[in-house]
Every structure is written in structure tokens, then in C-alpha cells.
Amino acid sequence: MGATQTRFEHDHQDLVEKTGFSVEQIQNLHKRFQQLSGNEETISREHLKSIPALANNPIRMQIIEAFFDKRNQHGNELGSYEEIGFEEFLMVMSHFRPPTLRTTTEEKEAMRKEKVRFLFNMHDTDGDGKITLAEYRKVVEELLSKSGTIEQEAARAIADAAMLEVASTNVPNMGPDDFYEGITFEHFEQILKDLEMESRMHIRFLDVNTTKVHCGK
Ligand SMILES: [Ca+2]
DSSP states (O other): OOHHHHHHHHHTHHHHHHHOOOHHHHHHHHHHHHHHHTSOSOEEHHHHHTOGGGTTOTTHHHHHHHHHBGGGGTSSOOSBOSEEOHHHHHHHHGGGOOOOTTOOHHHHHHHHHHHHHHHHHHHOTTOSSEEOHHHHHHHHHHHHHTTSSSOHHHHHHHHHHHHHHHHHHHOTTOOHHHHHHOEEHHHHHHHTTTSOHHHHOOOGGGTOOGGGOOOOO
């Protein structure tokens, strides 16, 4: 390991502890951060909007917004940033950190919960702790509007039916009234409990395939 690398390692030791990434992973992500920001200290929404691989992603705006969402900094703060620095960027990316051979079952469970929380925050746009039908409709409408053939009314009907079905099949104790008040994080977790998150949540659009970056330390 050369002198530069050691220096980098020394400077980023706190980030290793905070994010769980290895020094090698942090270095790779730092390169990507510099590319995205054009070697600036911070990244804005405009920087992320220019990522070609994101251009056709139907939930592009939600993905971009997630990077500026304070809830994704592992704290309890609400609201969003205008711009984010490298540390904030890493904290968001750490939600996609893959488990390694040394990851314990307990840690895996915690990592899974973080991912579910990330997805939940993406849908709970006003941050009140519940995904209401209106918030869910917005996402489905955006997803479907990209196809260009579905009217807004039809998209709504599809969203409503899908949400009701998901809620009723996955959360047996949930009544229709609970559903219309919105889905809490606990409900959301139950809904996603059979989904294998590790293999589904990659960040390909950042050209960083997190499943292939091994922890070197
Ligand atoms: Ca909400």
C-alpha cells in the first residue's frame, strides 16, 4: 500500500466506521463523487439529473430526491439539503452496502431494515411516518405515465387496487380504515418481508455495482 493510500485511509477512518464501507470502497465512491460533482465539494440535484443511465428511469426524481433527504443520513432529522458533500453522499450510498462473508445474521437483518427504511422514505414524501394513498398514487402514476398510453384516471384505479391488494394479502390484521390512513413503516416492512432485498437493490445507475465491490479489510 503506497503512501497516498495510507493517507487516504487515515483521513477516512471515521467514514469507514460511520458507513461500514471499506477504505477501498470509499476510494471508488470518492472517484465517482468527483466525476459527478465535476471536482466540486458538493453535488446538487442538477449534477444527478445529468446521469445518462438515470434519464429513462421512471422514478428518477424520487431517486435523486433520496440523495438530498436528511432522513437517509441515519439520523432523525427531517427535510432536505440543497447540496450534499462527500460524507452525505456516502451515508446515502451505505444503504446499498452488500453483506460480506463476515456479516452476521443480526447485521444482515439491520442492513435489510435500513434498505426498507430507505424505500419507505422514498414513498413517504412528506415525512409524516405514513405512506398515504395520495403519496402511493403519485409514485404509481409516475411509473405508469412513462408508458404514455395510460390515462391518469386509469393509473389511479390501478394504484388503488394494487395497494388494497398488497395490504390485504400481506397484512392480514390491517382493516380498510388503516389502509386509507396510510401505511406505517411496520406495515411496510411486513409487505416487503418476502422480498430478497440484497439482490434487488443495486445502484447500477451510478456505475457502481455494489455487489461486486468486496470489502478488502
Ligand atoms: Ca406521508
